[in-house]
Amino acid sequence: MRHVYWIGGGSGAGKSTIARRLADRHGWRLFSTDDVMPDHARRTTADEAPLLHAFMAMDMDERWVDRSPETMLETFHWFRGEAFGLIVEDLLRMPRETPVLVEGFRLLPHLVQPLLTAPGQAVWLLPTPDFRRAAFRSRAVPGEGFTARTSDPERADRNLAARDDMFTERLHEETARLQLPTVTVGLTMPEDELVERVSGVFGL
Structure with missing residues (x-):
């Protein structure tokens, strides 16, 4: 897996944009773990x-x-x-002559760490709550999105935001414990700067 680089992090941190x-x-x-979620769901058993x-058996x-x-x-x-494990299976089937950049929130630090030959092959983007909320507001279209299909979209959005805040904090704690690289993404950080910060972690 020396040819594989990883960008994990919290929702709304800009992982897909920076990776692209x-x-x-x-x-x-480029390997987006979000894009393969439906395929991976079909390839698993209960x-x-x-x-x-x-989760698949629940209603909205x-x-x-x-x-x-x-x-x-x-x-x-x-x-x-x-x-x-299906992410790893997919990566191992790819040609190794070209580096692969994997991105997505599914890249949990304790699962990625054993696959690294050096800590600088991976980085986690940790959005501040303000940045994440601003990112989602910029993408939101009123009346659309999966929470709009619930009976109480506002409550669903609040639940989702609180869950994602806690997930980001968990990533912060885990990367610190495992001594893995992170970049905090705030409202004042331009996209170009974030690209260069991630490039620096990878030694590019």
């Missing part, structure tokens, strides 16, 4: 990924309205590392 810019700049292959299959209110943010965090399958 770096992949384009250096001619690398025994292999019980939280994923329980059960997923986003009825449960507390704490319960949502503790039981969200991707946050628990379910099907991470």
Whole structure:
């Protein structure tokens, strides 16, 4: 896995944008873990990924309205590392002559660390709450998005925001414990600067 680089982090941190810019700049292959989630869900069984299959059986209110943010965090399958092995399987099937840049929130530090030949192959982007909320506001279209399909979109959005704040804090604690590189992403950081900060971690 020496040819693989990783960008993990909290939701709304700009992982996809930064990864796409770096992949384009250096001619690398880009692997978005978000894009393969439906395929990975189909490739698992309930025994292999019980939280994923329980989530798939819920209706929209059960997923986003009825449960507390704490319960949502503790039981969200991707946050628990379910099907991470399928990411590794996909990467191992790719040609190794071209570096691969993997990005997504599914890249949990304790799962990625054993795959690194050096800490500088991976970085986690940790958005401040203000940055993440601004990012989601800029993307939001009134009446659209999956929370709009619940009976109480405002509550669903609040639950989701609280869950994601806690997830980002968990990433902060885990990367600190494992001594893995991070970049804090705030409202005052231009996109170009973030690209260069990540490039610096990778030694590019």
